[in-house]
Amino acid sequence: MTGEPSGGDLSRLRQLNAVAVIKALQGQGALTLTDVARRTGLSRASAEDVVRELLHKGWVAEAGATAGGVGRPARRYRFRADAGRVLGVDIGGHKILAVLADLDGDVQHSVRVPVTPGMGRLERLEAVDRAVAGCLEAAGLTGADVWASGVGTTGLVDGAGRVMLSEALPEWTGVDLAAHLRRIAPAPVLVENDSKLAALAECWRGVARYAKDMVFLLAGLRTGAGLVIDGKLHRGFANASGEIGALPVLGWIRAQEHLSAASGEAGDVFAAARAGERAAVTAVRRYVKDLALGASALVLALDPQMVVVGGGFSRSADVLIEPLRRELDRWCIRTPEVRMSALGDEAVVLGAVRLALDDVEERVLDGRGPLVSHL
Amino acid sequence: MTGEPSGGDLSRLRQLNAVAVIKALQGQGALTLTDVARRTGLSRASAEDVVRELLHKGWVAEAGATAGGVGRPARRYRFRADAGRVLGVDIGGHKILAVLADLDGDVQHSVRVPVTPGMGRLERLEAVDRAVAGCLEAAGLTGADVWASGVGTTGLVDGAGRVMLSEALPEWTGVDLAAHLRRIAPAPVLVENDSKLAALAECWRGVARYAKDMVFLLAGLRTGAGLVIDGKLHRGFANASGEIGALPVLGWIRAQEHLSAASGEAGDVFAAARAGERAAVTAVRRYVKDLALGASALVLALDPQMVVVGGGFSRSADVLIEPLRRELDRWCIRTPEVRMSALGDEAVVLGAVRLALDDVEERVLDGRGPLVSHL
DNA sequence: GATAAATATCATGGAGACCATCATTATTCG
DNA sequence: CGAATAATGATGGTCTCCATGATATTTATC
Numbered sequence: 001m002t003g004e005p006s007g008g009d010l011s012r013l014r015q016l017n018a019v020a021v022i023k024a025l026q027g028q029g030a031l032t033l034t035d036v037a038r039r040t041g042l043s044r045a046s047a048e049d050v051v052r053e054l055l056h057k058g059w060v061a062e063a064g065a066t067a068g069g070v071g072r073p074a075r076r077y078r079f080r081a082d083a084g085r086v087l088g089v090d091i092g093g094h095k096i097l098a099v100l101a102d103l104d105g106d107v108q109h110s111v112r113v114p115v116t117p118g119m120g121r122l123e124r125l126e127a128v129d130r131a132v133a134g135c136l137e138a139a140g141l142t143g144a145d146v147w148a149s150g151v152g153t154t155g156l157v158d159g160a161g162r163v164m165l166s167e168a169l170p171e172w173t174g175v176d177l178a179a180h181l182r183r184i185a186p187a188p189v190l191v192e193n194d195s196k197l198a199a200l201a202e203c204w205r206g207v208a209r210y211a212k213d214m215v216f217l218l219a220g221l222r223t224g225a226g227l228v229i230d231g232k233l234h235r236g237f238a239n240a241s242g243e244i245g246a247l248p249v250l251g252w253i254r255a256q257e258h259l260s261a262a263s264g265e266a267g268d269v270f271a272a273a274r275a276g277e278r279a280a281v282t283a284v285r286r287y288v289k290d291l292a293l294g295a296s297a298l299v300l301a302l303d304p305q306m307v308v309v310g311g312g313f314s315r316s317a318d319v320l321i322e323p324l325r326r327e328l329d330r331w332c333i334r335t336p337e338v339r340m341s342a343l344g345d346e347a348v349v350l351g352a353v354r355l356a357l358d359d360v361e362e363r364v365l366d367g368r369g370p371l372v373s374h375l
Numbered sequence: 376m377t378g379e380p381s382g383g384d385l386s387r388l389r390q391l392n393a394v395a396v397i398k399a400l401q402g403q404g405a406l407t408l409t410d411v412a413r414r415t416g417l418s419r420a421s422a423e424d425v426v427r428e429l430l431h432k433g434w435v436a437e438a439g440a441t442a443g444g445v446g447r448p449a450r451r452y453r454f455r456a457d458a459g460r461v462l463g464v465d466i467g468g469h470k471i472l473a474v475l476a477d478l479d480g481d482v483q484h485s486v487r488v489p490v491t492p493g494m495g496r497l498e499r500l501e502a503v504d505r506a507v508a509g510c511l512e513a514a515g516l517t518g519a520d521v522w523a524s525g526v527g528t529t530g531l532v533d534g535a536g537r538v539m540l541s542e543a544l545p546e547w548t549g550v551d552l553a554a555h556l557r558r559i560a561p562a563p564v565l566v567e568n569d570s571k572l573a574a575l576a577e578c579w580r581g582v583a584r585y586a587k588d589m590v591f592l593l594a595g596l597r598t599g600a601g602l603v604i605d606g607k608l609h610r611g612f613a614n615a616s617g618e619i620g621a622l623p624v625l626g627w628i629r630a631q632e633h634l635s636a637a638s639g640e641a642g643d644v645f646a647a648a649r650a651g652e653r654a655a656v657t658a659v660r661r662y663v664k665d666l667a668l669g670a671s672a673l674v675l676a677l678d679p680q681m682v683v684v685g686g687g688f689s690r691s692a693d694v695l696i697e698p699l700r701r702e703l704d705r706w707c708i709r710t711p712e713v714r715m716s717a718l719g720d721e722a723v724v725l726g727a728v729r730l731a732l733d734d735v736e737e738r739v740l741d742g743r744g745p746l747v748s749h750l
Numbered sequence: 751g752a753t754a755a756a757t758a759t760c761a762t763g764g765a766g767a768c769c770a771t772c773a774t775t776a777t778t779c780g
Numbered sequence: 781c782g783a784a785t786a787a788t789g790a791t792g793g794t795c796t797c798c799a800t801g802a803t804a805t806t807t808a809t810c
């Protein structure tokens with residue numbers, strides 16, 4: 001039932017405690033040894049021991065001592081987020097966004113390359129190369145300095161990092177993104193669907209930070225969903241979770257049609273609706289009804305704590321959120337909190353970073369991984 | 376993101392290894408120390424140490440030595456499944472089923488008390504009492520010997536073990552089942568929705584034994600669902616997952632109506648259909664169409680490895696399964712394996728047992744719990 | 751039946767990791 | 781400058797695991 005708890009060696013215990021110390025330091029700025037001990041539950045002596053080892057291995061650095069208080073000032077230690085770098089890439093219809101982030105997940109450099117939905121495979125891949133190369137160059141690094149890469153793209157992705165099916169982008173089905181990225185940066189490459197990554201990002205740094213179960217709705221020219229269940233991204237058996245749009249009665253297929261029918265330019269039906277224009281108001285109402293139908297199916301299935309709406313249309317929160325909430329209320333047994341994405345345009349790429357960081361952390365925990373740094 | 380890995384004490388390491396040894400022994404009959412060492416990854420010396428401790432605490436007993444082979448015959452040890460007992464109860468419309476199981480989850484005694492859907496609260500609870508008392512009596516035990524109880528019932532259940540909403544049973548909303556059961560057996564009581572428990576049971580001892588993501592369909596006079604995600608029962612934020620039936624377009628509300636419309640007695644439309652009777656065949660076809668619609672929503676949302684069909688109608692697998700598979704194929708991107716439940720009538724109560732065992736194991740792992748047995 | 755081979759158990763010692771405790775050191779406060 | 785405060789550093793102890801070798805018990809073979 002539950003995976004093997006394994007147990008094991010003494011050294012495993014040390015590993016566990018080392019990870020606990022790192023997690024305690026991460027994001028907390030700098031801590032004294034006493035702080036570390038309290039947060040990890042270790043004794044002060046052991047905390048010191050672990051920190052010394054991490055210091056030696058390059059995971060931790062000394063920060064300025066405490067000042068002000070009475071008594072001997074304590075040394076402080078911080079996680080060396082700059083010990084390694086991960087790459088995040090969002091490959092969309094209109095833009096390629098590549099970022100280089102440190103081990104805290106803070107973005108150091110980012111390059112955006114505009115593309116068009118009609119672009120072919122080679123052209124698009126070439127744009128990816130440029131974006132990534134731009135990041136590396138700005139940081140004065142090479143591909144070899146990257147510890148892991150995360151990539152987000154539209155369409156279904158298989159476990160090995162190939163695009164299995166993409167309707168939105170031409171010539172995109174069958175691209176082996178993992179292999180392509182590995183040519184630039186030889187570290188492990190994780191490829192994932194963009195809605196799923198946006199969901200991950202919202203749970204990490206967005207409005208769903210404290211939700212364990214969350215449904216992310218991608219509302220834009222495409223409609224999609226990403227699920228976080230029990231704090232983890234839910235992929236499904238063949239990485240095809242959240243594809244509720246395939247069921248016609250749930251409305252996602254026809255949802256956008258209401259909008260494009262209302263105005264030639266799909267662009268600003270929302271603005272028109274906001275201004276009170278009759279046809280636009282109707283179109284938006286119908287769109288929301290259809291969006292809510294599929295969303296209700298997800299909510300009823302999973303009973304999440306929160307629904308987060310992202311994607312291009314999330315800029316029009318004022319005319320979307322309240323009606324959506326009302327529609328959900330109509331169908332759901334318990335309507336979850338409904339929130340607008342806080343990450344906007346960068347949700348996918350942040351999710352890609354998180355994916356890469358997860359991979360790094362897993363390897364650290366295993367004891368393998370690129371620890372034993374260049375010291 | 377990931378829950379605290381905590382790390383911790385030396386004694387925690389021993390706990391971990393003790394649990395590993397117990398898991399190795401459980402279900403495996405009897406093992407020699409060398410076997411235990413190999414399975415847990417511990418050294419033989421340590422394995423011996425752990426086993427000695429478990430022996431002393433009453434978790435493990437010596438079994439007959441090996442015979443036949445060359446060399447000194449090894450002692451063999453087995454998990455003492457009889458060291459404790461858990462209770463499982465299924466409270467349904469037509470029957471109350473109570474079982475007493477050992478720590479391996481093997482049922483020792485079971486008592487079935489017929490009830491009617493129309494029965495009031497007190498009468499039903501009284502039937503529960505009789506079923507449970509019957510089990511305990513047959514085993515020559517008292518409520519104090521029970522380490523944990525699991526209870527399954529229709530309707531929504533809150534975290535504290537109260538029924539929050541039940542449409543099928545009269546006067547059932549608001550019953551505090553946990554409190555009621557605790558009066559009989561003072562150990563912890565876990566209460567859960569019956570579809571969810573059936574799902575759990577199928578993943579444990581049913582046809583979904585090796586599936587990590589699974590959707591269970593309860594097909595009977597009521598229609599319901601239970602989800603197992605990543606090997607764990609998915610409850611949702613307010614324990615209301617799987618309630619896809621609330622969405623009218625997904626057909627579960629009207630599904631059974633087709634059947635009851637076809638024959639006065641809802642009972643054997645399936646038999647009639649099997650015999651080729653025109654009206655019945657149509658009714659079943661419509662029923663399956665509606666069932667499949669809601670099921671497709673779940674499958675598309677989660678992309679599970681397997682769909683398991685249980686509930687009263689699962690006896691009519693021959694006229695259900697194939698059409699259901701075809702309908703799913705029509706809507707789903709990737710149609711999962713579709714299987715009929717192997718546990719039938721006892722799925723819910725087995726799930727209840729599993730729930731109780733999970734609780735026991737958790738407490739064992741924590742080191743609290745009723746270990747240090749009566750030795 | 752005695753001996754060899756095989757295998758399990760038991761005993762000893764060592765290493766790693768954690769903890770408690772106390773002496774030492776560096777500050778601030780009065 | 782001394783007292784109070786709080787961190788650091790050092791010592792010794794305990795727990796757990798592991799490797800290794802001595803001892804025990806059985807089967808196979810001569």
